[in-house]
Amino acid sequence: MGTRRTSEPSEEPSEGPSEGPSDEPGVLTIGELATHVGVTVRAIRHYHQRGLLAEPSRDGSGYRRYGARAVADLIRIKTLADAGVPLARVHQLLTSGPEAFARAVGEIDQALQDRIAEFEHRRRQLAGLMAGERLVLAAEVVELLDRMSALGVSDRTITLERDGWTLLMALAPESVAKWAAEKAAALTDPDFQQIYLDWEEAYDWDPNDPRLAALAAHAAAYLEHPAVPLPDPDPGLAAANALLAAQLAAGSPAWRRLEELVRDQAGSPAF
Amino acid sequence: MGTRRTSEPSEEPSEGPSEGPSDEPGVLTIGELATHVGVTVRAIRHYHQRGLLAEPSRDGSGYRRYGARAVADLIRIKTLADAGVPLARVHQLLTSGPEAFARAVGEIDQALQDRIAEFEHRRRQLAGLMAGERLVLAAEVVELLDRMSALGVSDRTITLERDGWTLLMALAPESVAKWAAEKAAALTDPDFQQIYLDWEEAYDWDPNDPRLAALAAHAAAYLEHPAVPLPDPDPGLAAANALLAAQLAAGSPAWRRLEELVRDQAGSPAF
DNA sequence: TTGCTCCTCACGTCACGTGAGGTGGC
Protein backbone atom coordinates (compact mmCIF):
# COMPACT_ATOMS: atom_id res chain seq x y z
CA MET A 1 0.00 0.00 0.00
CA GLY A 2 3.02 2.24 0.05
CA THR A 3 2.90 5.45 2.02
CA ARG A 4 1.66 8.97 1.78
CA ARG A 5 4.96 9.77 0.08
CA THR A 6 4.95 7.07 -2.56
CA SER A 7 1.97 6.15 -4.61
CA GLU A 8 0.84 2.58 -4.15
CA PRO A 9 0.07 2.09 -7.79
CA SER A 10 -3.26 0.40 -7.43
CA GLU A 11 -4.45 2.62 -4.57
CA GLU A 12 -5.87 4.87 -7.25
CA PRO A 13 -7.65 3.56 -10.34
CA SER A 14 -4.23 2.67 -11.70
CA GLU A 15 -2.39 4.74 -14.24
CA GLY A 16 -2.07 3.14 -17.62
CA PRO A 17 -0.04 2.61 -20.76
CA SER A 18 0.35 5.43 -23.23
CA GLU A 19 -0.84 3.72 -26.39
CA GLY A 20 -1.49 0.09 -25.69
CA PRO A 21 -0.47 -2.52 -23.20
CA SER A 22 2.31 -3.70 -25.52
CA ASP A 23 4.74 -0.82 -25.23
CA GLU A 24 4.32 0.87 -21.91
CA PRO A 25 7.52 2.47 -20.59
CA GLY A 26 9.55 -0.07 -18.70
CA VAL A 27 10.37 -0.44 -15.06
CA LEU A 28 12.23 -3.73 -14.77
CA THR A 29 15.89 -4.11 -15.67
CA ILE A 30 16.91 -7.16 -17.64
CA GLY A 31 18.28 -8.77 -14.48
CA GLU A 32 15.08 -8.24 -12.53
CA LEU A 33 13.04 -9.66 -15.38
CA ALA A 34 15.36 -12.64 -15.68
CA THR A 35 15.33 -13.64 -12.02
CA HIS A 36 11.59 -13.14 -11.72
CA VAL A 37 10.75 -15.36 -14.68
CA GLY A 38 13.59 -17.78 -14.04
CA VAL A 39 15.72 -17.47 -17.15
CA THR A 40 19.24 -16.14 -17.68
CA VAL A 41 20.02 -12.61 -18.81
CA ARG A 42 21.80 -14.11 -21.79
CA ALA A 43 18.68 -16.05 -22.75
CA ILE A 44 16.62 -12.85 -22.81
CA ARG A 45 19.17 -11.15 -25.06
CA HIS A 46 19.08 -14.24 -27.25
CA TYR A 47 15.28 -13.99 -27.54
CA HIS A 48 15.70 -10.36 -28.60
CA GLN A 49 18.20 -11.39 -31.27
CA ARG A 50 15.88 -14.08 -32.57
CA GLY A 51 12.98 -11.64 -32.63
CA LEU A 52 10.99 -13.64 -30.09
CA LEU A 53 10.76 -10.88 -27.54
CA ALA A 54 10.32 -7.25 -28.61
CA GLU A 55 13.21 -4.95 -27.72
CA PRO A 56 11.95 -2.63 -24.97
CA SER A 57 12.76 1.05 -24.65
CA ARG A 58 16.02 2.09 -23.01
CA ASP A 59 16.60 4.34 -20.01
CA GLY A 60 19.10 7.17 -19.76
CA SER A 61 22.00 4.76 -19.39
CA GLY A 62 21.05 2.67 -22.37
CA TYR A 63 19.68 -0.06 -20.12
CA ARG A 64 16.67 -2.04 -21.30
CA ARG A 65 13.55 -1.37 -19.24
CA TYR A 66 10.71 -3.89 -19.29
CA GLY A 67 7.01 -3.59 -18.56
CA ALA A 68 4.30 -6.07 -17.58
CA ARG A 69 3.78 -7.17 -21.15
CA ALA A 70 7.37 -8.37 -21.33
CA VAL A 71 6.83 -10.45 -18.18
CA ALA A 72 3.83 -12.17 -19.72
CA ASP A 73 5.56 -12.67 -23.08
CA LEU A 74 8.69 -14.06 -21.51
CA ILE A 75 6.71 -16.50 -19.39
CA ARG A 76 5.01 -17.71 -22.54
CA ILE A 77 8.37 -18.14 -24.27
CA LYS A 78 9.93 -19.92 -21.34
CA THR A 79 6.97 -22.24 -20.86
CA LEU A 80 7.03 -23.28 -24.50
CA ALA A 81 10.83 -23.53 -24.69
CA ASP A 82 10.94 -25.60 -21.51
CA ALA A 83 8.39 -27.91 -23.06
CA GLY A 84 10.95 -28.59 -25.79
CA VAL A 85 9.46 -26.39 -28.51
CA PRO A 86 12.18 -25.06 -30.89
CA LEU A 87 12.48 -21.28 -30.76
CA ALA A 88 11.51 -20.97 -34.42
CA ARG A 89 8.23 -22.69 -33.61
CA VAL A 90 7.76 -20.57 -30.50
CA HIS A 91 7.98 -17.53 -32.74
CA GLN A 92 5.25 -18.86 -35.03
CA LEU A 93 3.02 -19.68 -32.07
CA LEU A 94 3.38 -16.25 -30.50
CA THR A 95 2.25 -14.59 -33.72
CA SER A 96 -0.53 -17.05 -34.53
CA GLY A 97 -4.16 -16.87 -33.54
CA PRO A 98 -5.60 -18.35 -30.37
CA GLU A 99 -7.15 -21.37 -32.12
CA ALA A 100 -3.86 -22.37 -33.72
CA PHE A 101 -2.15 -21.69 -30.40
CA ALA A 102 -4.56 -23.94 -28.52
CA ARG A 103 -4.15 -26.71 -31.08
CA ALA A 104 -0.36 -26.45 -30.89
CA VAL A 105 -0.36 -26.48 -27.11
CA GLY A 106 -2.35 -29.70 -27.28
CA GLU A 107 0.30 -31.26 -29.50
CA ILE A 108 3.07 -29.99 -27.25
CA ASP A 109 1.37 -31.50 -24.24
CA GLN A 110 1.13 -34.80 -26.07
CA ALA A 111 4.83 -34.58 -26.89
CA LEU A 112 5.55 -34.00 -23.21
CA GLN A 113 3.55 -37.07 -22.31
CA ASP A 114 5.47 -39.05 -24.90
CA ARG A 115 8.77 -37.87 -23.47
CA ILE A 116 7.67 -38.86 -19.99
CA ALA A 117 6.88 -42.35 -21.25
CA GLU A 118 10.25 -42.35 -23.02
CA PHE A 119 12.07 -41.49 -19.83
CA GLU A 120 10.25 -44.22 -17.98
CA HIS A 121 11.35 -46.63 -20.68
CA ARG A 122 14.93 -45.39 -20.25
CA ARG A 123 14.78 -46.00 -16.53
CA ARG A 124 13.90 -49.60 -17.31
CA GLN A 125 16.77 -49.76 -19.82
CA LEU A 126 19.15 -48.46 -17.17
CA ALA A 127 17.94 -51.09 -14.74
CA GLY A 128 18.61 -53.63 -17.47
CA LEU A 129 22.17 -52.34 -17.83
CA MET A 130 22.74 -53.19 -14.22
CA ALA A 131 21.04 -56.58 -14.52
CA GLY A 132 23.52 -57.53 -17.24
CA GLU A 133 23.10 -57.87 -20.95
CA ARG A 134 20.13 -60.17 -20.82
CA LEU A 135 17.87 -57.67 -22.50
CA VAL A 136 20.09 -57.63 -25.56
CA LEU A 137 19.21 -61.26 -26.19
CA ALA A 138 15.92 -62.95 -26.88
CA ALA A 139 14.43 -64.85 -23.95
CA GLU A 140 14.98 -68.13 -25.81
CA VAL A 141 18.71 -67.42 -26.02
CA VAL A 142 18.95 -66.51 -22.36
CA GLU A 143 17.25 -69.80 -21.50
CA LEU A 144 19.57 -71.70 -23.81
CA LEU A 145 22.65 -70.17 -22.20
CA ASP A 146 21.31 -71.01 -18.75
CA ARG A 147 20.77 -74.62 -19.80
CA MET A 148 24.33 -74.81 -21.16
CA SER A 149 25.61 -73.47 -17.89
CA ALA A 150 23.71 -76.23 -16.08
CA LEU A 151 25.27 -78.80 -18.40
CA GLY A 152 28.71 -77.77 -17.18
CA VAL A 153 29.75 -75.57 -20.10
CA SER A 154 32.53 -73.19 -19.01
CA ASP A 155 32.05 -69.44 -18.56
CA ARG A 156 34.49 -68.81 -21.39
CA THR A 157 32.45 -70.85 -23.82
CA ILE A 158 29.23 -69.25 -22.59
CA THR A 159 30.79 -65.89 -23.38
CA LEU A 160 31.67 -67.08 -26.86
CA GLU A 161 28.13 -68.35 -27.33
CA ARG A 162 26.65 -65.10 -26.12
CA ASP A 163 28.80 -63.09 -28.50
CA GLY A 164 27.72 -65.29 -31.37
CA TRP A 165 24.06 -64.90 -30.54
CA THR A 166 24.48 -61.16 -30.05
CA LEU A 167 25.76 -60.88 -33.61
CA LEU A 168 22.97 -63.09 -34.88
CA MET A 169 20.50 -60.73 -33.22
CA ALA A 170 21.97 -57.96 -35.36
CA LEU A 171 22.17 -59.95 -38.58
CA ALA A 172 18.96 -62.00 -38.53
CA PRO A 173 16.85 -61.09 -35.51
CA GLU A 174 13.74 -62.77 -36.93
CA SER A 175 15.45 -66.19 -37.05
CA VAL A 176 17.15 -66.14 -33.66
CA ALA A 177 14.25 -67.53 -31.64
CA LYS A 178 13.79 -70.44 -34.06
CA TRP A 179 17.51 -71.27 -34.10
CA ALA A 180 17.77 -71.12 -30.34
CA ALA A 181 14.82 -73.46 -29.95
CA GLU A 182 16.42 -75.94 -32.37
CA LYS A 183 19.73 -75.83 -30.57
CA ALA A 184 17.99 -76.31 -27.23
CA ALA A 185 16.25 -79.38 -28.68
CA ALA A 186 19.56 -80.78 -29.94
CA LEU A 187 21.07 -80.34 -26.49
CA THR A 188 18.51 -82.76 -25.06
CA ASP A 189 20.27 -85.47 -27.10
CA PRO A 190 23.04 -87.03 -24.93
CA ASP A 191 25.08 -87.75 -28.06
CA PHE A 192 25.11 -84.09 -29.06
CA GLN A 193 25.81 -83.05 -25.48
CA GLN A 194 28.89 -85.25 -25.47
CA ILE A 195 30.17 -83.83 -28.76
CA TYR A 196 29.63 -80.30 -27.48
CA LEU A 197 31.50 -80.88 -24.22
CA ASP A 198 34.31 -82.74 -26.01
CA TRP A 199 34.80 -79.86 -28.42
CA GLU A 200 34.84 -77.40 -25.57
CA GLU A 201 37.61 -79.31 -23.88
CA ALA A 202 39.60 -79.34 -27.13
CA TYR A 203 39.64 -75.53 -27.37
CA ASP A 204 43.17 -75.21 -25.96
CA TRP A 205 44.64 -78.35 -27.49
CA ASP A 206 47.50 -78.31 -29.94
CA PRO A 207 46.08 -78.45 -33.49
CA ASN A 208 48.25 -81.54 -34.07
CA ASP A 209 46.84 -83.40 -31.09
CA PRO A 210 46.01 -86.95 -32.29
CA ARG A 211 42.79 -87.01 -30.25
CA LEU A 212 41.21 -84.47 -32.59
CA ALA A 213 40.63 -87.11 -35.27
CA ALA A 214 38.32 -89.11 -33.01
CA LEU A 215 36.32 -86.01 -32.08
CA ALA A 216 35.95 -85.08 -35.72
CA ALA A 217 34.79 -88.59 -36.63
CA HIS A 218 32.19 -88.49 -33.88
CA ALA A 219 30.88 -85.13 -35.06
CA ALA A 220 30.83 -86.19 -38.71
CA ALA A 221 28.87 -89.33 -37.87
CA TYR A 222 26.38 -87.28 -35.87
CA LEU A 223 25.86 -84.86 -38.75
CA GLU A 224 24.95 -87.82 -41.00
CA HIS A 225 22.27 -89.04 -38.58
CA PRO A 226 21.21 -86.17 -36.33
CA ALA A 227 18.75 -86.92 -33.55
CA VAL A 228 16.94 -83.72 -34.36
CA PRO A 229 16.37 -83.11 -38.09
CA LEU A 230 18.36 -80.25 -39.59
CA PRO A 231 16.25 -77.64 -41.39
CA ASP A 232 16.41 -76.88 -45.09
CA PRO A 233 19.10 -74.58 -46.47
CA ASP A 234 18.31 -70.89 -46.22
CA PRO A 235 20.42 -69.21 -48.91
CA GLY A 236 19.74 -65.72 -47.69
CA LEU A 237 21.40 -66.45 -44.39
CA ALA A 238 24.27 -68.48 -45.79
CA ALA A 239 26.49 -65.41 -46.06
CA ALA A 240 25.82 -64.35 -42.49
CA ASN A 241 26.57 -67.84 -41.23
CA ALA A 242 29.79 -68.09 -43.21
CA LEU A 243 30.97 -64.76 -41.84
CA LEU A 244 30.17 -65.80 -38.31
CA ALA A 245 31.91 -69.14 -38.74
CA ALA A 246 35.02 -67.45 -40.09
CA GLN A 247 35.05 -64.95 -37.27
CA LEU A 248 34.43 -67.42 -34.49
CA ALA A 249 36.85 -70.03 -35.91
CA ALA A 250 39.67 -67.54 -35.43
CA GLY A 251 39.71 -68.29 -31.70
CA SER A 252 41.23 -71.70 -31.45
CA PRO A 253 43.74 -73.43 -33.78
CA ALA A 254 42.44 -76.76 -32.53
CA TRP A 255 38.87 -75.85 -33.52
CA ARG A 256 40.04 -74.72 -36.92
CA ARG A 257 41.71 -78.10 -37.36
CA LEU A 258 38.55 -79.87 -36.14
CA GLU A 259 36.48 -78.10 -38.75
CA GLU A 260 38.89 -79.17 -41.48
CA LEU A 261 38.72 -82.76 -40.29
CA VAL A 262 34.92 -82.80 -40.13
CA ARG A 263 34.73 -81.26 -43.59
CA ASP A 264 37.03 -84.00 -44.94
CA GLN A 265 35.31 -86.88 -43.22
CA ALA A 266 31.81 -85.76 -44.01
CA GLY A 267 32.80 -85.51 -47.68
CA SER A 268 31.01 -82.21 -47.98
CA PRO A 269 31.62 -78.55 -47.07
CA ALA A 270 29.71 -79.01 -43.87
CA PHE A 271 31.00 -75.89 -42.16
CA MET B 1 20.62 -73.56 -37.47
CA GLY B 2 21.73 -72.88 -41.02
CA THR B 3 22.34 -75.79 -43.31
CA ARG B 4 24.80 -78.52 -44.01
CA ARG B 5 26.65 -76.08 -46.21
CA THR B 6 26.90 -73.20 -43.79
CA SER B 7 27.94 -73.54 -40.21
CA GLU B 8 25.30 -72.54 -37.73
CA PRO B 9 27.72 -70.89 -35.35
CA SER B 10 26.41 -72.36 -32.16
CA GLU B 11 25.80 -75.82 -33.56
CA GLU B 12 29.31 -76.67 -32.45
CA PRO B 13 30.80 -75.47 -29.18
CA SER B 14 31.16 -72.08 -30.81
CA GLU B 15 34.38 -70.79 -32.19
CA GLY B 16 35.86 -67.90 -30.31
CA PRO B 17 37.88 -64.72 -30.33
CA SER B 18 41.59 -64.92 -31.00
CA GLU B 19 42.93 -63.07 -27.99
CA GLY B 20 40.11 -61.80 -25.88
CA PRO B 21 36.46 -60.98 -26.26
CA SER B 22 37.32 -57.32 -26.80
CA ASP B 23 38.91 -57.47 -30.23
CA GLU B 24 37.50 -60.35 -32.19
CA PRO B 25 37.52 -59.80 -35.94
CA GLY B 26 34.35 -58.01 -36.99
CA VAL B 27 31.33 -59.12 -38.94
CA LEU B 28 28.91 -56.21 -38.80
CA THR B 29 29.23 -53.14 -40.98
CA ILE B 30 28.71 -49.76 -39.39
CA GLY B 31 25.24 -49.54 -40.90
CA GLU B 32 24.20 -52.94 -39.56
CA LEU B 33 25.48 -52.05 -36.13
CA ALA B 34 23.70 -48.71 -36.23
CA THR B 35 20.28 -50.02 -37.21
CA HIS B 36 20.47 -52.91 -34.77
CA VAL B 37 21.27 -50.71 -31.79
CA GLY B 38 19.13 -47.82 -32.96
CA VAL B 39 21.64 -45.01 -33.43
CA THR B 40 22.81 -43.20 -36.54
CA VAL B 41 25.97 -44.09 -38.46
CA ARG B 42 27.20 -40.58 -37.80
CA ALA B 43 26.73 -41.04 -34.06
CA ILE B 44 28.91 -44.16 -34.10
CA ARG B 45 31.65 -42.30 -35.96
CA HIS B 46 31.30 -39.52 -33.41
CA TYR B 47 31.75 -42.00 -30.56
CA HIS B 48 34.92 -43.21 -32.26
CA GLN B 49 36.22 -39.64 -32.53
CA ARG B 50 35.47 -39.00 -28.87
CA GLY B 51 37.21 -42.23 -27.91
CA LEU B 52 34.05 -43.71 -26.44
CA LEU B 53 33.92 -46.70 -28.72
CA ALA B 54 37.10 -48.49 -29.80
CA GLU B 55 37.88 -48.32 -33.51
CA PRO B 56 37.34 -51.84 -34.89
CA SER B 57 39.50 -53.52 -37.51
CA ARG B 58 38.86 -52.80 -41.18
CA ASP B 59 38.05 -55.21 -43.99
CA GLY B 60 39.68 -55.28 -47.43
CA SER B 61 37.73 -52.22 -48.55
CA GLY B 62 38.64 -50.16 -45.53
CA TYR B 63 35.17 -50.65 -44.05
CA ARG B 64 34.85 -50.92 -40.28
CA ARG B 65 33.80 -54.39 -39.12
CA TYR B 66 32.27 -54.82 -35.68
CA GLY B 67 31.99 -57.80 -33.34
CA ALA B 68 29.72 -58.68 -30.45
CA ARG B 69 31.71 -56.58 -28.03
CA ALA B 70 30.96 -53.47 -30.03
CA VAL B 71 27.23 -54.25 -29.88
CA ALA B 72 27.33 -54.48 -26.10
CA ASP B 73 29.52 -51.36 -25.75
CA LEU B 74 27.34 -49.33 -28.06
CA ILE B 75 24.19 -50.33 -26.19
CA ARG B 76 25.82 -49.16 -22.97
CA ILE B 77 26.78 -45.84 -24.57
CA LYS B 78 23.34 -45.30 -26.07
CA THR B 79 21.55 -46.20 -22.85
CA LEU B 80 23.62 -43.73 -20.85
CA ALA B 81 23.50 -41.00 -23.51
CA ASP B 82 19.73 -41.38 -23.85
CA ALA B 83 19.47 -40.97 -20.10
CA GLY B 84 21.03 -37.54 -20.55
CA VAL B 85 24.55 -38.36 -19.43
CA PRO B 86 27.14 -36.13 -21.19
CA LEU B 87 29.50 -38.12 -23.40
CA ALA B 88 32.50 -37.08 -21.31
CA ARG B 89 30.86 -38.65 -18.27
CA VAL B 90 29.91 -41.74 -20.28
CA HIS B 91 33.59 -42.15 -21.07
CA GLN B 92 34.52 -42.03 -17.40
CA LEU B 93 31.80 -44.52 -16.51
CA LEU B 94 32.84 -47.02 -19.16
CA THR B 95 36.39 -47.06 -17.83
CA SER B 96 35.47 -47.08 -14.15
CA GLY B 97 34.94 -50.07 -11.90
CA PRO B 98 31.62 -51.79 -11.37
CA GLU B 99 31.01 -50.22 -7.93
CA ALA B 100 31.49 -46.69 -9.25
CA PHE B 101 29.39 -47.64 -12.25
CA ALA B 102 26.54 -48.90 -10.08
CA ARG B 103 26.66 -45.77 -7.93
CA ALA B 104 26.61 -43.52 -10.98
CA VAL B 105 23.71 -45.41 -12.54
CA GLY B 106 21.79 -44.84 -9.33
CA GLU B 107 22.37 -41.11 -9.61
CA ILE B 108 21.42 -41.13 -13.27
CA ASP B 109 18.21 -42.91 -12.48
CA GLN B 110 17.44 -40.30 -9.85
CA ALA B 111 18.11 -37.59 -12.40
CA LEU B 112 15.70 -39.30 -14.77
CA GLN B 113 13.03 -39.35 -12.08
CA ASP B 114 13.65 -35.66 -11.45
CA ARG B 115 13.25 -34.90 -15.12
CA ILE B 116 10.00 -36.84 -15.25
CA ALA B 117 8.69 -34.76 -12.34
CA GLU B 118 9.92 -31.65 -14.16
CA PHE B 119 8.03 -32.57 -17.29
CA GLU B 120 4.89 -33.18 -15.31
CA HIS B 121 5.32 -29.73 -13.81
CA ARG B 122 5.71 -28.30 -17.29
CA ARG B 123 2.52 -29.95 -18.41
CA ARG B 124 0.77 -28.10 -15.61
CA GLN B 125 2.47 -24.85 -16.66
CA LEU B 126 1.26 -25.39 -20.21
CA ALA B 127 -2.27 -25.95 -18.96
CA GLY B 128 -1.87 -22.68 -17.06
CA LEU B 129 -0.86 -20.90 -20.24
CA MET B 130 -4.17 -21.89 -21.74
CA ALA B 131 -6.11 -20.94 -18.61
CA GLY B 132 -4.73 -17.42 -18.88
CA GLU B 133 -2.17 -15.62 -16.80
CA ARG B 134 -3.74 -16.36 -13.47
CA LEU B 135 -0.79 -18.40 -12.28
CA VAL B 136 1.51 -15.44 -12.74
CA LEU B 137 -0.34 -13.63 -10.02
CA ALA B 138 -0.86 -14.45 -6.38
CA ALA B 139 -4.30 -15.80 -5.48
CA GLU B 140 -5.04 -12.65 -3.50
CA VAL B 141 -4.50 -10.52 -6.59
CA VAL B 142 -6.70 -12.73 -8.74
CA GLU B 143 -9.44 -12.41 -6.15
CA LEU B 144 -8.97 -8.65 -5.99
CA LEU B 145 -9.27 -8.33 -9.77
CA ASP B 146 -12.41 -10.47 -9.71
CA ARG B 147 -13.92 -8.24 -7.07
CA MET B 148 -13.09 -5.12 -9.11
CA SER B 149 -14.75 -6.71 -12.09
CA ALA B 150 -17.86 -7.27 -10.00
CA LEU B 151 -17.82 -3.62 -8.92
CA GLY B 152 -18.15 -2.61 -12.57
CA VAL B 153 -14.53 -1.72 -13.29
CA SER B 154 -13.88 -1.82 -17.03
CA ASP B 155 -11.77 -4.50 -18.74
CA ARG B 156 -9.26 -1.86 -19.76
CA THR B 157 -8.70 -0.79 -16.19
CA ILE B 158 -8.54 -4.40 -15.05
CA THR B 159 -5.77 -4.90 -17.60
CA LEU B 160 -3.91 -1.88 -16.25
CA GLU B 161 -4.30 -3.23 -12.72
CA ARG B 162 -3.09 -6.67 -13.73
CA ASP B 163 -0.03 -5.18 -15.43
CA GLY B 164 0.75 -3.19 -12.32
CA TRP B 165 0.46 -6.22 -10.08
CA THR B 166 2.53 -8.29 -12.49
CA LEU B 167 5.35 -5.81 -12.14
CA LEU B 168 4.96 -5.73 -8.38
CA MET B 169 5.28 -9.51 -8.37
CA ALA B 170 8.66 -9.04 -10.03
CA LEU B 171 9.81 -6.17 -7.85
CA ALA B 172 8.52 -7.13 -4.40
CA PRO B 173 6.85 -10.53 -4.50
CA GLU B 174 6.91 -10.87 -0.71
CA SER B 175 4.74 -7.77 -0.25
CA VAL B 176 2.16 -8.39 -2.94
CA ALA B 177 -0.20 -10.51 -0.86
CA LYS B 178 -0.26 -7.94 1.94
CA TRP B 179 -0.86 -5.02 -0.43
CA ALA B 180 -3.59 -6.86 -2.28
CA ALA B 181 -5.35 -7.62 1.02
CA GLU B 182 -5.15 -3.95 2.04
CA LYS B 183 -6.52 -2.77 -1.27
CA ALA B 184 -9.32 -5.31 -1.07
CA ALA B 185 -10.16 -3.95 2.39
CA ALA B 186 -10.17 -0.38 1.10
CA LEU B 187 -12.52 -1.39 -1.68
CA THR B 188 -15.13 -2.39 0.89
CA ASP B 189 -15.39 1.31 1.75
CA PRO B 190 -18.11 2.90 -0.45
CA ASP B 191 -16.25 6.20 -0.35
CA PHE B 192 -13.12 4.64 -1.83
CA GLN B 193 -15.19 2.69 -4.35
CA GLN B 194 -16.70 5.91 -5.56
CA ILE B 195 -13.31 7.61 -5.92
CA TYR B 196 -11.97 4.61 -7.83
CA LEU B 197 -14.88 4.51 -10.26
CA ASP B 198 -14.79 8.28 -10.75
CA TRP B 199 -11.10 8.17 -11.59
CA GLU B 200 -11.66 5.35 -14.00
CA GLU B 201 -14.28 7.38 -15.85
CA ALA B 202 -11.88 10.32 -16.02
CA TYR B 203 -9.23 8.32 -17.88
CA ASP B 204 -10.20 9.70 -21.30
CA TRP B 205 -11.12 13.20 -20.22
CA ASP B 206 -9.32 16.30 -21.41
CA PRO B 207 -6.66 17.26 -18.85
CA ASN B 208 -8.30 20.71 -18.68
CA ASP B 209 -11.72 19.32 -17.89
CA PRO B 210 -13.10 21.41 -14.99
CA ARG B 211 -14.61 18.33 -13.32
CA LEU B 212 -11.12 17.05 -12.44
CA ALA B 213 -10.79 19.53 -9.59
CA ALA B 214 -13.75 18.04 -7.74
CA LEU B 215 -12.38 14.52 -8.16
CA ALA B 216 -8.99 15.58 -6.88
CA ALA B 217 -10.54 17.28 -3.86
CA HIS B 218 -12.52 14.17 -3.06
CA ALA B 219 -9.39 11.99 -3.26
CA ALA B 220 -7.31 14.43 -1.21
CA ALA B 221 -9.93 14.51 1.51
CA TYR B 222 -10.05 10.73 1.55
CA LEU B 223 -6.26 10.50 1.89
CA GLU B 224 -6.47 12.74 4.98
CA HIS B 225 -9.03 10.47 6.65
CA PRO B 226 -8.84 7.00 5.11
CA ALA B 227 -11.40 4.45 6.25
CA VAL B 228 -8.67 1.87 6.35
CA PRO B 229 -5.44 3.06 8.03
CA LEU B 230 -2.47 3.43 5.66
CA PRO B 231 0.63 1.49 6.72
CA ASP B 232 3.93 3.01 7.75
CA PRO B 233 6.44 4.11 5.11
CA ASP B 234 8.62 1.37 3.72
CA PRO B 235 11.71 3.14 2.36
CA GLY B 236 13.03 0.05 0.59
CA LEU B 237 9.97 -0.07 -1.61
CA ALA B 238 9.64 3.66 -2.18
CA ALA B 239 11.81 3.52 -5.29
CA ALA B 240 9.83 0.68 -6.80
CA ASN B 241 6.57 2.48 -6.12
CA ALA B 242 7.83 5.72 -7.61
CA LEU B 243 8.95 3.93 -10.77
CA LEU B 244 5.61 2.20 -11.06
CA ALA B 245 3.73 5.45 -10.53
CA ALA B 246 5.79 7.20 -13.19
CA GLN B 247 5.26 4.39 -15.64
CA LEU B 248 1.55 4.01 -15.06
CA ALA B 249 0.91 7.76 -15.02
CA ALA B 250 2.08 7.96 -18.61
CA GLY B 251 -1.22 6.47 -19.80
CA SER B 252 -3.68 9.26 -19.36
CA PRO B 253 -3.11 13.04 -19.46
CA ALA B 254 -6.20 13.46 -17.30
CA TRP B 255 -4.76 11.15 -14.64
CA ARG B 256 -1.45 13.01 -14.71
CA ARG B 257 -3.39 16.19 -14.11
CA LEU B 258 -5.40 14.54 -11.30
CA GLU B 259 -2.19 13.52 -9.55
CA GLU B 260 -0.88 17.07 -9.77
CA LEU B 261 -4.07 18.40 -8.30
CA VAL B 262 -4.13 15.89 -5.44
CA ARG B 263 -0.48 16.64 -4.69
CA ASP B 264 -1.29 20.37 -4.51
CA GLN B 265 -4.43 20.00 -2.43
CA ALA B 266 -3.00 17.50 0.00
CA GLY B 267 -0.09 19.83 0.58
CA SER B 268 2.36 16.97 0.48
CA PRO B 269 4.06 14.84 -2.16
CA ALA B 270 1.33 12.28 -1.86
CA PHE B 271 2.14 10.43 -5.06
C1' DT C 1 37.03 3.67 -4.69
C1' DT C 2 34.86 -0.95 -4.81
C1' DG C 3 31.26 -4.00 -6.33
C1' DC C 4 27.44 -4.96 -8.99
C1' DT C 5 24.63 -4.52 -13.17
C1' DC C 6 24.40 -3.22 -17.55
C1' DC C 7 26.16 -2.88 -22.64
C1' DT C 8 27.96 -5.02 -27.34
C1' DC C 9 30.67 -8.07 -30.06
C1' DA C 10 32.23 -12.52 -30.92
C1' DC C 11 34.06 -16.97 -30.18
C1' DG C 12 33.05 -21.52 -27.66
C1' DT C 13 30.18 -25.66 -26.57
C1' DC C 14 27.59 -29.95 -27.07
C1' DA C 15 26.14 -33.86 -29.93
C1' DC C 16 25.84 -34.70 -33.66
C1' DG C 17 23.52 -33.25 -38.97
C1' DT C 18 24.65 -32.40 -43.50
C1' DG C 19 26.67 -31.91 -47.70
C1' DA C 20 31.25 -32.47 -50.61
C1' DG C 21 33.83 -35.54 -53.18
C1' DG C 22 35.26 -40.09 -53.81
C1' DT C 23 35.59 -45.48 -53.67
C1' DG C 24 33.74 -50.39 -53.47
C1' DG C 25 30.45 -54.42 -53.96
C1' DC C 26 26.17 -56.36 -56.38
Add this chain to the structure above:
DNA sequence: TTGCTCCTCACGTCACGTGAGGTGGC
Protein backbone atom coordinates in the same frame (compact mmCIF):
# COMPACT_ATOMS: atom_id res chain seq x y z
C1' DT D 1 25.48 -49.13 -65.47
C1' DT D 2 22.63 -47.94 -61.44
C1' DG D 3 21.93 -47.80 -56.55
C1' DC D 4 23.39 -48.41 -52.06
C1' DT D 5 26.85 -48.39 -48.40
C1' DC D 6 31.03 -47.10 -47.05
C1' DC D 7 35.07 -43.58 -46.42
C1' DT D 8 37.16 -38.81 -44.72
C1' DC D 9 37.19 -33.94 -44.11
C1' DA D 10 34.89 -29.99 -42.66
C1' DC D 11 31.39 -26.64 -42.09
C1' DG D 12 26.52 -26.03 -40.07
C1' DT D 13 23.03 -26.17 -36.25
C1' DC D 14 20.66 -25.18 -31.94
C1' DA D 15 20.32 -22.54 -27.66
C1' DC D 16 22.57 -20.41 -25.45
C1' DG D 17 27.56 -20.03 -22.23
C1' DT D 18 31.50 -17.44 -21.61
C1' DG D 19 34.94 -14.26 -21.59
C1' DA D 20 36.68 -9.50 -23.58
C1' DG D 21 36.55 -4.80 -22.90
C1' DG D 22 34.00 -0.99 -21.43
C1' DT D 23 30.35 2.17 -19.03
C1' DG D 24 27.04 3.61 -15.24
C1' DG D 25 24.83 4.01 -10.50
C1' DC D 26 25.45 3.57 -5.25
